[in-house]
Amino acid sequence: MKFRTGLLLGTAFLAGIAAGPQIAHFSGPWNGEITSHALAESLAKDSDSPAENYRLLSLFGHVLEQVKANYVDPVSNRDLIVNALNGMLSGLDPHSSYMTEKQYADLQTRTKGEFGGLGLEIHGEDNHIRVVSPIDDTPAARAGIKPGDYIVAIDGKNIDGLPQDEAVERMRGKPDTKITLTIIREKTPKPITVTMTRAIIHIQVIRSALYDTIGYIRVSEFNEETGPGLEAAFRKLKDQSHGKLAGLVLDLRSDPGGLLNQAIEVSSDFIRNGQIVSTRARHSQESQRWDAHGADITGGLPMVVLINGGSASASEIVAGALQDHQRAILVGEKSFGKGSVQTILPIPGNGALRLTTARYYTPSGRSIQGLGIVPDVAVRETREDPGYSIREADLAHIIKNQGGNTAKPPARTDMPVMATSIPDQPPANWPSFDPTKPATDFQLQQGLKIVRAMADHPVAAQAMLHTAPRND
Template sequence: MKLRTGLLLGTAFLAGITTGPSIEHMAGPSLGRMFSSSAFAREIAADANNHSDTLRLLTLFGTVLDLVRAEYVEPVSDKDLINNALDGMVSGLDPHSSYMNEKQYKEMQIQISGKFGGLGVQVQEQNGHVRVVSPIDGTPASRAGLKPGDFITEVDGKSLEGMTLDQAVTKMRGDPGTKITLTIIRAKEPKPLKITMTREIVHVQVVRSELYDKVGYIRISEFDDDTETAMHAAYDKLRAKAGGKLAGLVLDLRLNPGGKLDQAISVSNDFIPEGEIVSIRGRHAENNRRWDAKGTDITNHLPIVVLIDGGSASASEIVAGALQDHRRAVLVGVKSFGKGSVQSLIPVPGNGAVRLTTARYYTPSGRSIQGLGIAPDIVVKESKDDDGIGYRESDLSHIITNIGGNKSKAPIRTDLPSIASSIPSAPPDNWPHFDIAKPATDFQLQQGLRVVRAMANLPPESYPLSQPPADKIASDKGTTEKPAIVPPSHPDHTPPERTPNDRVHH
């Protein structure tokens, strides 16, 4: 079966993409009789010897539909029942497959355009609860401090218990300018958190960049239709800003839940001069494919660091895995999410679409990261109490299995820069609290910049970023105590912690 569909690699849809199924009564004959008289049923009946179990189960399905229509406490439309049954059939396969009715599919297409109303947070259903996959850069959710793994339990004081994901998302949506208060349960927080924010029209800016001395920084928040074009333009701008003397690059894929396969391939191609980028293998051999680099490296072999964390998933992991396998970049951070599957978006004419897992993908070394994730080359935690675990693919129910065997292990690297052994795995106790508006407080970014500077033979600095004065950072914390800023060459720096999970593993 040849699939002619878009290939997706995201962990979840944007909040607001899906809404509840439309309620529309459809009068008609017994659905049990309709099934037994359908063309599909007749085809099965004609070959009953080979399809007896299928025929029996279809009959059971029709019988249950008739029972619910007749006996449920309130009238339910046939369309609602069928939509729910279809969704259950597909979503029960794995966490990333789903059925979208026509209305849901249209809303998804609108929001993929990159402009929509809401909070700017990607959510996913997990065991009946609404879990945050990732806030989107520059949105109310990001500015308010929502984090991957947060569970949203209430909206404006009203519980979401018993609601579908569609219903919960609908409650979070509203007119731009209106306020909303979410109740959040967060790991290691003793009490639920109340977070108030203002809804707005969300413009998704998937790429942003900064120049820190001679080192470029590019942040990719997701992979949409124009990600590679925007990333390439950002790099050209950084190079021009550096007077053509850019010394290295930090590529930030943290909290990037994925997106389109072709964009992950195109971004990887911009940094890998030759060889395989990724391959996918599915049930049907004719759909198996391999993509190779086309001999272009827009940086002309500059040193690269890629930042990853537990929110780096799918398309992000393809890019990180390709650059790691080719020894083209050093990965800094904590283990990635571990989504090694590919979804196809298959339209059902006049009736929405099916988002179906159709393949696993493999990095250039032949490893599958499904349920395992990608281990960084240098472990750097966001905070001292960050265990680097969080929610990942392996925590979701009924995930597809990893069939990579020993090939799922990360290749051993012997080419890391000497500074790797002096990079601390966690910030010191008095490191300032992370503030998204103050890059100097981003410990993982600071260490990534240190690594790039060392690889580029640039002189070390206290910390590479142009940062606010230490007393200004400290005053924001309500104290005059200055944070400890230790030069890279300080002898007290300890090697990064290594754990059993530092092999290939949200």
Template sequence: MKLRHGLLLGATFLAGAAAGPEIGHLLRSHGIASALAQETAPDAAGKAPAGRAETYRLLNLFGYVFERVRADYVEPTTDRDLINNSLNGMLTGLDPHSSYMTAKQFSDMQVQTKGQFGGLGLEVTSDAGLIKVMTPMDGTPASRAGIKTGDLIIAINGKSLDGIDLNDAVDRMRGEPNTKITLTLKRQGVDKPLDVTMTREIIHIQVVRSALYGKTAYIRLASFDEETESGMRDAFNKLKKQAGGTLNGVILDLRNDPGGLLDQAVAVCDDFITSGEVVSTRARHPQDSQRMDAHGTDITGGLPLVVLINEGSASASEIVAGALQDHRRSITLGVRSFGKGSVQTVMPLPGDNGAIRLTTARYYTPSGRSIQGLGIVPDIKVRETREDDSKFMLREGDLNHIIKNQGGTQGASQPRTDLPPIAKSIPDAPPAKWPAFDPTKPDTDFQLQQGLKVVQAMAAAPSQKRADNQ
């Protein structure tokens, strides 16, 4: 999830080894020809190893197709476009989260992390050639326009996205601030396409938001960037001071948090768990696997903690929810999370040739669970609305060619026996006359209101009372 350098240019251009003299020259100039020679060198008996011979045959096949497209395609093409398309297909064909970025796309991604780009505030993914919304970010044009997780973007400014790859679609959605853009959406359960017109803005994600409800601290994390943990700690201290030095509990809202930096997820857990495993990652090569433990201090002094999750909670937010749940440090409330149990590494390529985002590991919760394709199941299930629209929600398991869930603890998780008595009385959906959800009106947020009930009930129980929370 963090940037790291890797020498992958060999794999990048290796595919063109038999594509003609120009490609061969390019390979030699980058020192790749010798690597190919070693890969296909004959053994002591003068025969190429079976596996290497097959590799060489496939590289020749690629070279043949490359030449046919270059020579006979209806319009002239550039070698760069053909190679870029090949690289993108190579990576996106592996899983939904691996991809190739050209130099411009990589530069745009780096600018995006600084919040200095004109855009809409959408996390999107590609599935079977369709552009799907994963999460509309808080306080952005997309969020204010009512775009939802699972919406399909089928056209931009009236032009179809059929056959357009994810990176190109993202490029089309970006643009100069204060310019208009219209997305045509297909929403599950709605017969006709929806046209949504928005104005691009400089996207500054407010990663941490907070509020005080009575004596309960509410902290929302919109994503995990370099400032998330410090921002959360500052918010907690501010709310505690605002409450006169005494709080009765904390609600940590991870709904629609698409994730981010792994080290920030661990740091957030450090603020609630004093010791023990937070998460482990298992890579292809054992020496690249890691285990991350908590070495922190519970900043709340052991206050009741409720974590809110939904289908838009993914990746780093699932690491936090899973660790706090496994350590029995929190009560998780909401609906099943997205289910992204993999770790991606962004690897810049030498020679200003862009970068690849590559899935390099699976991660596991402290109890050994892999949530890949499954998600975090809440301890208390509470829907946002009366309609059970779970079949319309996009999750990892709905995407094509996802990586397998493997290596984790097998069998169903043991049911919790430590839930507060109020858990049995919490309804799983709003009553009939509950007002429509308005993000500016906390009283309309049914999941939040149920979380507050749980915190207050836990705080009132004798075993949960604290003389102080320092």
């Protein structure tokens, strides 16, 4: 992937990406003659005239010099400028940011599927650090950290108010070293302390399993390995079923997104014709549309897609395309609601900008920005859990939802009758969820029932459901 024009759709900064101060030195002009009153007036004006730009740059230079001269501790120009860049971009929307050279290099490594850290997608929210999603089979996931958890301390030291990149830097470290996080969880009266061992994270983006004649493919995120990995997993399922595959469950739950081109490739694997997604940028000549490439690798098998509040951006593109084309029935909970696209703009020798440059729209013209995708069949994961507690609409400075023709997908005509009888939450005696025991996954079980009904196949023996998904 070429990062000069690379488009990203991930929801959050990844715990484990380093923040190193690498930026060109800058000093704003300041002649000492602009009064405080004049500076206040310049902020109040909305003008891009050269004179006004000069006044604002003079203000910036004045503040820089005042901080340098009077702050309680010595501070470098480099730190001040990096902080200013971060503030400039984060004040626009939650997904724009400045990356130092080290952060940029780590991002490039991560999109290739391997990086160092704990395996946490996090987001800064009101000076707090909140978990968006743990990544499958990482120290964070194995430790039981959940979406919506607040990280309040690292190794016993409070991090409230700490910038997100600094919190990430503290969570990084050499593999095989210990780290302790203190987290606050909704409806849990006391803080939870979790000790983990740092590791090199190998993102296993594709997992698969065969439940009788129904295939299951789990996509944990969209990096450069996702499209090829999914196609290989489907071929393996066909071989395992001896050509008798009757349906497919695509699991996008807690998938935070990733690369736009991979979302398009995955969608095109299941949709023969028509639009997959379109983007609308500030300048109309930069808007784009992508269509299916004319092949469905499944040959039209019945499909269910599992989503929840952690399904974001790239995974929402796939879910939205399959829903709009009525290619799959969506089961689970409303998705995250990130309908924007970020472009990586390298700054040679000084890192890169991650800048929101477009909104995306589903094939029917919907913008899901701040709204999310509503499943066709609503099914909660547990009785106690109120659902994913942080979504795009909860973040500060989100971009507006605009340009979409409707917030609802086209009316469905392909729902099996039994779908109306699917319960919206597990029964009281449902066992606690164990990722190694698919029979405890209530949303998955309902999805399998619906696929079987669509394929007109009887329910498989329960023993088949105790096979955990395999790596592919």
